[in-house]
Amino acid sequence: MYQTEKYPIVNQSGAGVGFYDGVVRGSRISEKGYDNEGGHSLSKSRIPGPHWKKLIMVNVNIIQDGLKQTIQSLPDPLNQDHFEEFQKGVYGRPDISVYLNSQRDFAFLFPQTQFDYRHYKPRVEALKLNQYKEQIAILEKRFEKIKSYFSGKKRVLEVGGGDGAFLKLLQEKNPLLTLASLEPDLDSRAGRQRIEGLSQYASFDGLLGQNNKFEVVCLFHVLEHIQDPASFLRSCAQVLAPNGLIVAEIPSLDDPLIKLYDSTAYRDFYFQAQHPYVYSTRSIARLLESNGFILANMIPHQRYGLENHLTWLSKGKPGGDEFLRAAFAGVDEAYRKSLETMGGTDSLIFVIRPSREDVDQ
Numbered sequence: 001m002y003q004t005e006k007y008p009i010v011n012q013s014g015a016g017v018g019f020y021d022g023v024v025r026g027s028r029i030s031e032k033g034y035d036n037e038g039g040h041s042l043s044k045s046r047i048p049g050p051h052w053k054k055l056i057m058v059n060v061n062i063i064q065d066g067l068k069q070t071i072q073s074l075p076d077p078l079n080q081d082h083f084e085e086f087q088k089g090v091y092g093r094p095d096i097s098v099y100l101n102s103q104r105d106f107a108f109l110f111p112q113t114q115f116d117y118r119h120y121k122p123r124v125e126a127l128k129l130n131q132y133k134e135q136i137a138i139l140e141k142r143f144e145k146i147k148s149y150f151s152g153k154k155r156v157l158e159v160g161g162g163d164g165a166f167l168k169l170l171q172e173k174n175p176l177l178t179l180a181s182l183e184p185d186l187d188s189r190a191g192r193q194r195i196e197g198l199s200q201y202a203s204f205d206g207l208l209g210q211n212n213k214f215e216v217v218c219l220f221h222v223l224e225h226i227q228d229p230a231s232f233l234r235s236c237a238q239v240l241a242p243n244g245l246i247v248a249e250i251p252s253l254d255d256p257l258i259k260l261y262d263s264t265a266y267r268d269f270y271f272q273a274q275h276p277y278v279y280s281t282r283s284i285a286r287l288l289e290s291n292g293f294i295l296a297n298m299i300p301h302q303r304y305g306l307e308n309h310l311t312w313l314s315k316g317k318p319g320g321d322e323f324l325r326a327a328f329a330g331v332d333e334a335y336r337k338s339l340e341t342m343g344g345t346d347s348l349i350f351v352i353r354p355s356r357e358d359v360d361q
Helices: 050-072 130-135 138-150 165-173 204-209 229-238 264-270 281-290 306-315 322-327 329-342 356-360
Strands: 083-090 093-101 106-110 155-159 178-182 199-201 214-220 240-251 277-279 293-301 347-354
Touching (some): 050 106, 083 264, 138 214, 138 347, 155 165, 165 178, 178 204, 199 204, 204 229, 229 281, 229 347, 322 329
Parallel strands (some): 155 178, 178 199, 214 240
Antiparallel strands (some): 093 106, 106 277, 240 347
């Protein structure tokens, strides 16, 4: 289960802001003090005079104000939750912390970072894990979960599809589909150009200007990158044909390596600066309902299997292990299905449609 330290507890209004175990309580110095290098404790003997206390208090107030503003800017209704610091540091960024709500179903990062997605290198590419994903058939397994939603459809848009690998798979399954991609990344454009007849767009403005409508809009591991998910989903809804659906996949906070196995190595790897928010089944359902979307289906999806989990637990690293993959090939599918039945998976697929009123706005 989740383990949390005694760190800041805050809410949307800022009431109850308090840091425990010698960091900060409200806006005053606690018994162990506070430094201005990110919240590490200082003994009283290391604080040379009252001017240091003033400097520290200013820094604390700045941090508190920034945290309060971040919580206020969270999407409805998540900005009403109470949060505590869950983890100091994320992958490659020790200066960013993870905050978890009291329901343990939603997390956000603070401070949050802006990214230029016109030139974006996914971590899986940076760590050379693409071949591993191909070996374990990530795209094919996803397609099997959602293939019924493409049956009888003619026009499909993928938002944030990178090099277009999933659209390429769709085209192989149904060559008659009219496909489009909305992807700002210029560096992966060459990969998308492999797809015959693909229409490419860099923004919603380009799509809306041509009055394009699609029966299915896909976004796979995109929403967790978006700081204003409600507005983003409404933009997706605007390019839907009547009775159209949005099919999305996101990483889940109920990932078994975190919630079931409590792997410290994996937790340090899991949270990353480009994912300002991490959802679970409950929190994404709350977000969707509060912002005018009708949840048609929620599908727990376990992308990574037993060999991956054993590799993390034994070696503390990604990429799996060929020996373990072969050794447990006979039980891997049953293991994944068991996790999906429990509802504790590394990913969630959800299928939604907007209310007509929301689209008209």
